[in-house]
Amino acid sequence: xxxxxxxxxxxxxxxxxxxxxxxxxxxxxxxxxxxxxxxxxxxxxxxxxxxxxxxxxxxxxxxxxxxxxxxxxxxxxxxxxxxxxxxxxxxxxxxxxxxxxxxxxxxxxxxxxxxx
Amino acid sequence: xxxxxxxxxxxxxxxxxxxxxxxxxxxxxxxxxxxxxxxxxxxxxxxxxxxxxxxxxxxxxxxxxxxxxxxxxxxxxxxxxxxxxxxxxxxxxxxxxxxxxxxxxxxxxxxxx
Numbered sequence: 001x002x003x004x005x006x007x008x009x010x011x012x013x014x015x016x017x018x019x020x021x022x023x024x025x026x027x028x029x030x031x032x033x034x035x036x037x038x039x040x041x042x043x044x045x046x047x048x049x050x051x052x053x054x055x056x057x058x059x060x061x062x063x064x065x066x067x068x069x070x071x072x073x074x075x076x077x078x079x080x081x082x083x084x085x086x087x088x089x090x091x092x093x094x095x096x097x098x099x100x101x102x103x104x105x106x107x108x109x110x111x112x113x114x115x116x
Numbered sequence: 117x118x119x120x121x122x123x124x125x126x127x128x129x130x131x132x133x134x135x136x137x138x139x140x141x142x143x144x145x146x147x148x149x150x151x152x153x154x155x156x157x158x159x160x161x162x163x164x165x166x167x168x169x170x171x172x173x174x175x176x177x178x179x180x181x182x183x184x185x186x187x188x189x190x191x192x193x194x195x196x197x198x199x200x201x202x203x204x205x206x207x208x209x210x211x212x213x214x215x216x217x218x219x220x221x222x223x224x225x226x227x228x229x
Contacts, residue, residue, distance in 0.1 A: 006159070034217075041125075042221065042222070043219045043220060044206070044219045046216050049216065093160070095160075101213040102165070102167055102210065102213045103148050103208075103214075103215075103216070103217050104162065105217055107152075107159035107161070108159050109159045110157065
């Protein structure tokens, strides 16, 4: 079964509103989670690294004020897309590292955001 | 920094035919290598991985991949594909877990009945 769960799977919102996506690790603790963004028929682009109890680390070109990340507990990270616009429409996927520090990741089911 | 090249964006193949999805990587350090599969509107699932040891690794559903250090490749193969194998396949590399995974652009495998 899934070890990383995302919610919601689908969300449609009006331009200018904010949307929160939750990512939970099930049955294990994740001090670090990664948020990826995937455009249609393209690869995953790392947006940011979410760190429990501290600020997220954003990749170059990702607006930290636009994509707010909070990792308030060892099992929950949230991504909030603030003042969403149509160009923010995308598939957002969170992930958490497996044990062993190999780089292997458990992925959530993904959240498809459509901004009208 | 690492990079991954998947030369084929789309690979159509008839059912029960063999398939190879190519993956080449670039890295100045030793790496771990992964293949993930993504079905429509879903997250990624690990298909197989190379960490160390035997350079040929297999998945439970008949896929295999071989790590070739000299050619910096990790091609994915299956001798006989099924309709259910239709999906997007991503090759990924990690510098021994020290940085987040870097993904290739993906290859869409379409199995035709």
